[in-house]
Amino acid sequence: MGASRPHVPVIVFAALVAMFSLVPLGFIGWVTYDVGWETVKTLVFRPRVGELILGTLYLELLTIPLSIAVAVGLAWLTERTDIPGARLWAWLAITPLAVPAFVHSYAWVSLVPGIRGLAGGVFVAVLAYFPFLYLPVAAALRRLDPAVEDAAASLGLAPVAVFFRVVLPQLRLAICGGSLLIGLHLLSEYGLFAMIRFDTLATAIVDQFQSSYNSPAASMIGGVLVTCCLFLLGLEVLLRGNERYARIGAGAARPANLQRLGRFALPVLLLPATLAMLTLGVPLLTLGRWLWLGGAAIWDNEVTGAVGQTIVLALAGGILATMAAAPMAWLSVRAPGRLQRFLEACHYYVGSLPGVVVALALVSVTVRFLLPLYQTFALLLAGYVLLFLPRAMVGLRASIAQAPVELERAAVALGRTPGQAVRQITLRLAAPGAAASVALVSLGITNELTATLMLAPTGVDTLATRFWALTSEIDYVAAAPYAVMMVVLSLPLTLFLHAQSKRTAGQ
Amino acid sequence: MTLLHLETISKRYGPVAALDGVSLSVEPDSRTAVVGPSGSGKSTLLRIIAGFEFPDRGIVRFDGKQFAEGPAGVPAHKRGIGIVSQDGALFPHLSVADNIAFGFARGAPDRARRIADLLDMVELDGAMATRRPHQLSGGQQQRVALARALGRRPQLMLLDEPFSALDTGLRETMRKAVVRVLQTAGITAILVTHDQTEALSFADQVAVLREGRLVQAGSPQTLYQHPRDPETARFLGDAVLLPATVTNGFADCALGRVPVESGHAGKAEIMLRPEQISIVVDGATPQEGGRVVDVQFGGAVCTVAVALPDIALPPILIKTSSIALPALGALVHLGVTGKAHVFA
Numbered sequence: 001m002g003a004s005r006p007h008v009p010v011i012v013f014a015a016l017v018a019m020f021s022l023v024p025l026g027f028i029g030w031v032t033y034d035v036g037w038e039t040v041k042t043l044v045f046r047p048r049v050g051e052l053i054l055g056t057l058y059l060e061l062l063t064i065p066l067s068i069a070v071a072v073g074l075a076w077l078t079e080r081t082d083i084p085g086a087r088l089w090a091w092l093a094i095t096p097l098a099v100p101a102f103v104h105s106y107a108w109v110s111l112v113p114g115i116r117g118l119a120g121g122v123f124v125a126v127l128a129y130f131p132f133l134y135l136p137v138a139a140a141l142r143r144l145d146p147a148v149e150d151a152a153a154s155l156g157l158a159p160v161a162v163f164f165r166v167v168l169p170q171l172r173l174a175i176c177g178g179s180l181l182i183g184l185h186l187l188s189e190y191g192l193f194a195m196i197r198f199d200t201l202a203t204a205i206v207d208q209f210q211s212s213y214n215s216p217a218a219s220m221i222g223g224v225l226v227t228c229c230l231f232l233l234g235l236e237v238l239l240r241g242n243e244r245y246a247r248i249g250a251g252a253a254r255p256a257n258l259q260r261l262g263r264f265a266l267p268v269l270l271l272p273a274t275l276a277m278l279t280l281g282v283p284l285l286t287l288g289r290w291l292w293l294g295g296a297a298i299w300d301n302e303v304t305g306a307v308g309q310t311i312v313l314a315l316a317g318g319i320l321a322t323m324a325a326a327p328m329a330w331l332s333v334r335a336p337g338r339l340q341r342f343l344e345a346c347h348y349y350v351g352s353l354p355g356v357v358v359a360l361a362l363v364s365v366t367v368r369f370l371l372p373l374y375q376t377f378a379l380l381l382a383g384y385v386l387l388f389l390p391r392a393m394v395g396l397r398a399s400i401a402q403a404p405v406e407l408e409r410a411a412v413a414l415g416r417t418p419g420q421a422v423r424q425i426t427l428r429l430a431a432p433g434a435a436a437s438v439a440l441v442s443l444g445i446t447n448e449l450t451a452t453l454m455l456a457p458t459g460v461d462t463l464a465t466r467f468w469a470l471t472s473e474i475d476y477v478a479a480a481p482y483a484v485m486m487v488v489l490s491l492p493l494t495l496f497l498h499a500q501s502k503r504t505a506g507q
Numbered sequence: 508m509t510l511l512h513l514e515t516i517s518k519r520y521g522p523v524a525a526l527d528g529v530s531l532s533v534e535p536d537s538r539t540a541v542v543g544p545s546g547s548g549k550s551t552l553l554r555i556i557a558g559f560e561f562p563d564r565g566i567v568r569f570d571g572k573q574f575a576e577g578p579a580g581v582p583a584h585k586r587g588i589g590i591v592s593q594d595g596a597l598f599p600h601l602s603v604a605d606n607i608a609f610g611f612a613r614g615a616p617d618r619a620r621r622i623a624d625l626l627d628m629v630e631l632d633g634a635m636a637t638r639r640p641h642q643l644s645g646g647q648q649q650r651v652a653l654a655r656a657l658g659r660r661p662q663l664m665l666l667d668e669p670f671s672a673l674d675t676g677l678r679e680t681m682r683k684a685v686v687r688v689l690q691t692a693g694i695t696a697i698l699v700t701h702d703q704t705e706a707l708s709f710a711d712q713v714a715v716l717r718e719g720r721l722v723q724a725g726s727p728q729t730l731y732q733h734p735r736d737p738e739t740a741r742f743l744g745d746a747v748l749l750p751a752t753v754t755n756g757f758a759d760c761a762l763g764r765v766p767v768e769s770g771h772a773g774k775a776e777i778m779l780r781p782e783q784i785s786i787v788v789d790g791a792t793p794q795e796g797g798r799v800v801d802v803q804f805g806g807a808v809c810t811v812a813v814a815l816p817d818i819a820l821p822p823i824l825i826k827t828s829s830i831a832l833p834a835l836g837a838l839v840h841l842g843v844t845g846k847a848h849v850f851a
Contacts, residue, residue, distance in 0.1 A: 147596035150559050151652070153583035154590045155610030155659060162584075165609075169600040257559070 007335050011343075014327040018346035021386055024353055027361035028226055031219040043220040048204075053224065055118065056200045059186055060232075062122045063129070064179050070126060071133035071178065072171065074272060076163075079141040081259045081268075089272040090138065094131045094498055096279040098490040100447040100464070102191025103483045104128040107283040109195055110290070110476055121198040127279045128192065129185055133178030135497060140174035141167075146256040159259070173240060180236040187228055188354030190450040191468065201225040202450070205356045209363075209454060219364065222357045229352055283487075290480035302466065303481045310446055310462045310489070313377075317384035318442035321392040322434055324385050329396035334405060344393075351390030355451035358386050363454060375457040383451045388441040395440060399433020400426070436496070443493040447486055463489075510535040510695050511556065511663060516565035518551055525551040526562070527719040533695060533712070535662075538686070540698045540706035543716035544742070549699045552716070553667050556697065557590050558583030570662060589656030589694075590665040594672050595648040597640035603651050604636040610659045625654040628688055646677045653685060657692060664689060666698040670705065682709060703743045707731060715739055731780075733848055740778050740848075747779045747823055753849055761815045762841055769849040777847040781826050786811065786833060787842040797823070799837045804829065813839060 032040055043049075077083050078090040096104070105124045108115050115123070144167065152166045153159075187202065194203045201221055208218035261268055291298070328347050331340045350358070362383050366374045373379050403426045411421035449464040456465060467482035511533040518526040525548045533539050543549045554560045556567060558574065558581060567575040569588070574581045597606050604622050611618060626633055629650040640648060649669055656664060666685070670678040682705060689696050698709050706713050707727040714724040723735045734740040737748055751760035751774075758767045758777050762784070767777065800822050801812035809829050812822040823841070833839050 145594075145596060147592045147594070148598060150554075150557070150583070151590065151592065151596040151655070152598070152609070153559065154557055154586075154588060155655065156584050156587070158584050159582075166598060169598075172600070 007331070010327045010331055011339070014331055014340075014343050014347075017324050017328060017389075018343040020382075021346050021350035021389060023365060024350065024358050024361035024386070025226065027365055028219065028223045028357070031216060031364075032223055035216045035220075039216060040220060043217050044224060049221060049224060052199060052201050052204050052221070053228075055198070056187065056228065058118055059121055059125070059198075059200065060183055062118070063125045063186055064182055066122065066126045067130040067133050067182055068175055068179065070130045070275065071137050072168075072175070074130075074275065075134055075138040075141055077268065077272060079138050080256060081261050082265075083261060083268060083272070084265060089276070091498065092272065092276040092280060093134045093138075095491075095494050096128060097131045097497065098487050098494045099128070099280070099283050100191070100449070100483075100486055100490070101125075101128040101185070101189055102195055102449060102464075102468070103283060103287075103486065104279075105192045105195040106467075106471055106476070106479070106483060107286040110286045111282055115196050117196070117198050120196045121193055124192060124196065125182075125186060125189075129182045130279075132181045132185070133175065136174035136178045137171055140171050141256075144170055144256070149256070176236050176240045180232060183232045183236075184229060184352050184354075187225060187232070188356065188450070190356060190453075191464075195471065201228065202354055202356050205360065206450065206454070209356070209360060218360060222360050225354055226357055229354065233349075233352060283483075287480050287483055287487075290477050291484065294477040294480060298478050298481050302461070303485065306461050306463045306466045306482060307485055309460060310464075310485075313380070313384075313460075313462060314442035314445040315438070316377075317381050317388070317445045318392075318438035318440075320381055321385045321388045321441045322396065322437040325389055325392035325396055325437065326434070329393050329400055332393075332397060333400045347393055348390045350386050351388065353386075355383075355387055355448065356454070359383055359451040359454035362386075377457060377460075380452065380455045380457070380460070383455045384441070384445050384448070387448070387451060388444050391440045391444060392437040395433045395435075395437035396430070397433075399430040399436075402433070403429035439492065439496065443490055443496075446489045508535065509533060510570055511697075512566075512568040513552075513556070514566040514568070516552065516555060516562045516567070518548075518555065518560070518562050524719050526555075529565075529716070529719070529721045531714055531721060531724060533663075533697060535695055536693060537712060538689070538696045538698070538710045539712045539714060540700060540710035541714045541716060542700055542703055542706035542742075545701055546718075547716040548719040549701075549716045550667060553590075553665050553697065553699045556663075557588055557665055558586045587659060587661055588663045588665060589659060589661035590667060591649065591652045591656055591669045592667045593669065594645075595640070595652035595669075597648055597651055597655070599640055601640075602636065603638050603640070603643070606640065606651055607636075607655045607658055609655060621658065625658055628657065628692070629654045630684060645673050646681055649673070649681060650684070653688065657688070657694075660692075662695060664694050664696045666696060668700055669698075671700070671702065678705070707743065715742065717742075734778070737776065737778065737850060745781045745824070747781060747784065749777055749779070749820070751775060751777045751847075751849075753777070758847055758849065760847075761818045761820060762843055765843050765847045767849050768846045769851070771849050771851055776850045778850065779843065779847050781824060783843055783845050783847075784823065784825050785842050785844065786813075786825060786827060787840040796838055796840045799833045799835055799839060802832055802835055804832070813841060 074089070074093055078086045078093065083089065104127060108120070108124050149162050149166055152162045157165065190202045190206050193200050194206070201224060205218050205221050205225065208215055208221065325347065328344060332344050362379055363374065366379055407425050407429070408421045411425050412418060416424065447464060449468055452462055452465050453468065456462070463482045463486050467479050467486070470479035470482070509532040513529060513531045515528045515530055516526050517524070517528055529552060541549045541552060551560065555562050555575065561575050561578045561580055564577055566573065567580065569586070574586060598609065601609065607622050607625050608618055611621065615621065622636060623633055626635065631647065631650050631654070635643070635647065640651070643651065652669070669685070670681050673681055686709065698706065700706050710727060712724060713727050713730050715722045715730065717738070722739055723730060730739070731743050734743060737746070740746040740748070749760040749762065751758035753767060753769065753771050753773060753775050756767060758765050758775070760777060765777070765779070797813040797815045799811055800814045803810040806829065808826050809832055811825045811827055811833060813825060814822040825841070
């Protein structure tokens with residue numbers, strides 16, 4: 001049929017991007033094959049790797065349940081009770097996302113120099129990552145049909161029982177999704193754990209890489225890490241099941257009744273207040289203290305230079321990733337099918353790979369086959385595209401879906417050429433979504449540390465890498481301006497996520 | 508002996524009075540319909556009876572027990588009143604069987620049998636038990652919601668617009684099924700609806716709410732034939748309202764002399780239901796005539812609009828059969844059967 005012909009160049013482009021996104025996985029597989037089973041055995045099955053896996057496992061097993069408890073409790077307070085200042089607490093609950101994880105641990109290390117190991121790692125990780133659970137859980141709570149809870153009460157359930165037997169099970173999808181996100185972050189995070197000297201698989205890879213950039217040892221631990229990621233993805237699919245918890249029926253949902261806290265209001269207030277103090281107060285106070293100690297002298301030209309380089313890199317990466325994702329996003333809306341689903345899966349999986357693995361793969365592949373590309377901007381940007389491809393897809397898909405093909409046809413029927421119709425209708429309607437995609441990716445790049453450390457050409461200093469270099473020299477004062485600038489540049493992300501969670505809740 | 512007694516219930520949401528001094532009694536084994544336009548406070552009334560909300564003022568008494576006096580009282584989960592809401596409100600994470608058994612006491616020994624009995628009662632196939640709510644049609648969801656509420660063997664069942672999300676044909680089937688089930692089980696029911704036909708055909712007692720006030724309560728026939736005011740008259744069905752002069756049991760109006768059931772004398776507004784007015788062809792009881800200004804063919808029931816001469820009234824709409832429809836512009840006589848209702 002002629003109708004599918006125009007898709008061919010788009011499919012080819014999307015397929016190329018999909019192939020490119022398979023590079024990290026292919027690299028791991030290829031190295032495993034190349035070094036041979038004996039070497040794999042000696043590199044992987046040794047006590048050191050066992051320790052790392054166990055440490056990472058404990059980290060996941062402690063951080064995720066704690067984050068679930070904090071996020072669900074806080075979401076319930078802000079969405080379902082008459083707690084004073086509910087909107088303020090809701091904002092404060094997601095603002096920690098504006099503070100990069102490694103800045104969280106920098107703040108805590110400055111405040112409590114003895115913070116170390118698993119306990120410290122879990123503590124800071126919960127503070128830095130629980131918003132990833134709070135956002136979906138709060139949105140899901142807003143979407144739940146209160147009539148269902150009324151029905152449970154009319155069937156004789158006390159309020160506490162209603163929460164555990166009716167509300168909590170309906171939050172399962174949100175909890176699974178948020179937990180997966182946190183789990184993947186825990187696997188891939190380098191800065192947070194390196195700062196408080198807790199060894200995970202990711203920190204071990206960076207350490208290995210820094211001693212020799214092309215060591216099979218690093219690649220093998222990378223293989224273990226990727227296996228963990230895939231295991232986590234599979235586990236989430238298994239736990240989530242193919243449930244459908246959406247509202248049944250068409251009537252407009254009545255807003256939920258708010259639980260009266262009464263005389264408990266003041267003691268309950270301590271909870272979000274303490275949390276806000278730990279997640280925002282501590283970083284702001286320590287940053288403030290370092291800034292005050294440093295005075296004007298620490299705001300030197302290097303800070304300005306790093307801001308400039310970060311913005312340029314972030315925008316270039318954002319635009320590139322959005323352009324790379326566009327064909328796939330268009331296909332997934334306009335021409336869904338089996339091939340499209342496979343290509344789309346390639347686009348999405350790569351985003352859940354740790355930055356260390358992506359960077360490792362790109363470095364090793366270029367060193368071996370494309371040496372001129374090694375230590376170039378192009379390679380760094382390619383790394384960003386891979387890491388943030390799913391983010392770029394999200395905004396694009398939604399906005400292309402808002403420009404149905406019928407509108408294009410209507411434009412053609414009114415005398416426009418197909419090309420004009422695409423330009424005047426589809427692109428115009430998809431533009432805001434594309435801009436959102438660019439912004440989302442750019443904000444991600446602003447705070448990206450690991451891959452930037454490994455891929456950046458010498459002389460390139462982003463806010464994150466400068467910050468990292470200075471804190472490694474224990475120059476906490478000089479590092480403060482970089483941290484402040486990262487937080488300032490990330491604040492829009494928080495606004496965006498807040499607005500988006502409101503919108504998905506239909507408000 | 509009343510089962511449920513509501514006494515001057517008032518409830519405000521900020522500046523808006525949702526309910527304003529509503530009193531209503533419900534007899535055991537009866538069916539009451541609370542009907543009113545949207546925003547009339549009928550759902551709030553139901554939620555207060557269920558215990559999801561408490562009135563600002565007023566008393567809810569049920570089976571001799573005080574359920575609410577002002578903003579204090581027994582919470583919903585201790586009332587033992589069943590409710591079926593607009594879209595069933597089934598638990599989306601549980602199967603049909605688990606939904607139905609949700610209200611059972613923990614470890615009930617005859618769980619499986621009771622589920623089967625309840626499914627049977629609401630005329631659903633036993634094979635449905637393993638399905639999930641989203642795999643059911645709207646009507647099936649409502650039946651499961653009814654079975655779930657029946658599982659607690661409540662004395663009173665609240666029905667919150669349970670048929671409004673269904674297709675027209677299904678709506679009637681469901682209404683009849685629900686009446687049958689409740690009657691068999693001997694359960695008192697209160698139906699909240701904005702659909703007056705549904706209210707009239709469902710209930711022994713109809714209560715009309717408007718802007719938070721109870722306008723009138725009584726049997727469907729009484730309300731239909733003797734509404735308290737023109738607004739209620741129009742709300743409960745099509746109505747022909749005419750100015751008239753009433754003397755000695757007769758009203759002189761644009762349709763001539765019409766018998767009334769009222770000792771009222773003097774000028775008044777009277778009401779006739781359209782089915783009381785017919786086009787008289789042979790002139791047996793000729794009344795005043797009019798001119799046919801519109802004929803709408805509608806199959807079994809056709810609508811003829813007749814404009815009366817010399818009177819500034821909108822044309823009178825008459826429902827008639829398709830046999831011998833008058834022609835447009837024809838002069839016809841109008842006959843009246845039964846008595847007209849006088850608004851005092």
